[in-house]
Amino acid sequence: MKAIMNTKKLFWVVLCAAMAFSVAQKASAKEVKIAFVDLRRALNETNEGKRAMKKLQKEKDKLQKKIDKKEESIMKMQDKLKEQQSILSQEALQKKAQEYYQAIQELQQSYAQFQQELAQKEMKATQDILVKMETIVAEMGKKDGYTMIYDRSVGAVVWAPAHLDLTDQLIQLYNEKYK
Secondary structure: OHHHHHHHHHHHHHHHHHHHHHHHHHOOOOOOOEEEEOHHHHHHHOHHHHHHHHHHHHHHHHHHHHHHHHHHHHHHHHHHHHHHOOOOOHHHHHHHHHHHHHHHHHHHHHHHHHHHHHHHHHHHHHHHHHHHHHHHHHHHHHHHOOOEEEEHHHOOOOOOOHHHEOHHHHHHHHHHHOO
16 A cells, blocks of 8 residues: 555656656746645645534544444453353353454444545545635636646655745635635
């Protein structure tokens, strides 16, 4: 999984470098003006993004309580199984052990489902905000004459001077436009 993520990052870095080189060549007579934003940071720092993340955290806490209850129940099953180990017949012990392992499998499935639900809810909650942000970034780029504005959060920008970071401006414009 980590290798895939590194490959994706490398792909984006190479793609961005190629695009920058291509644009720079075509715009040789024109000044090339490049900046970047951190959309992930902007998402977490806009008022709407904060509300969405707070709502997601409540959902996460609610689902975590369900998982914790199931986990507690399994721990009780384990303790009971240990206590009854010498008392129960082999057949009854096997049945209890099978119930215990089945409960563990159900917990693992619940946890996986919990992770998937959260990822879907996060995507749904943030998708609209990101679309609005992209519109604002495009407006900023056109208004201020930028050739390109990169998204730092996807790993395309390894280093750049701080004055090229438009994230704070994006957050401010977003909060003003979408109160």
